[in-house]
Amino acid sequence: MTTASPPGRAGVNVRPAARADLLEVYRIETDSFAQPWPFSAFEQYLGNPGFFVAAGESVLGYVVAxxxxxxxIPLGHVKDIAVRQEARGEGVGTALLRRAINLLETEQVHAIKLEVRASNDRAIELYRAHGFEYRRTIEGYYNDGEDGLLFVRPCG
Incomplete structure (x- = not known):
């Protein structure tokens, strides 16, 4: 199943990640985060129903949930999401997050949680726009000492 193309990005489909996507996914991860997941983490999630990519001619972003x-109590967890720098602000992150939320809701979870850097205002804005609410601060959550913010989206 694919989603409609996000605004501003014609020809983008959100689909399950394939082995051929992993190198591009890893490049986006290392370009997006100071403390990226290792390549092997993405290999482990390959085949997981919550590992999606947004792709047109190339991979523009991904989500792991x-x-x-x-x-x-079953909870959904958005573990990782990132969009290629040049595709940010064009609806790719929104399409990925919506796809993850839809999948998790079909799993009949009671809520969906995620953690985000306290300094990541753009991501926080995206999450709030999709019904995620701040729950608490996790001091020193990231390896560099930055706090993480726990957000939760009720389901059902």
């Missing part, structure tokens, strides 16, 4: 259990 899955379900976790919190005291027996």
């Amino acid at each position: 899955d379900t976790v259990s919190n005291q027996g």
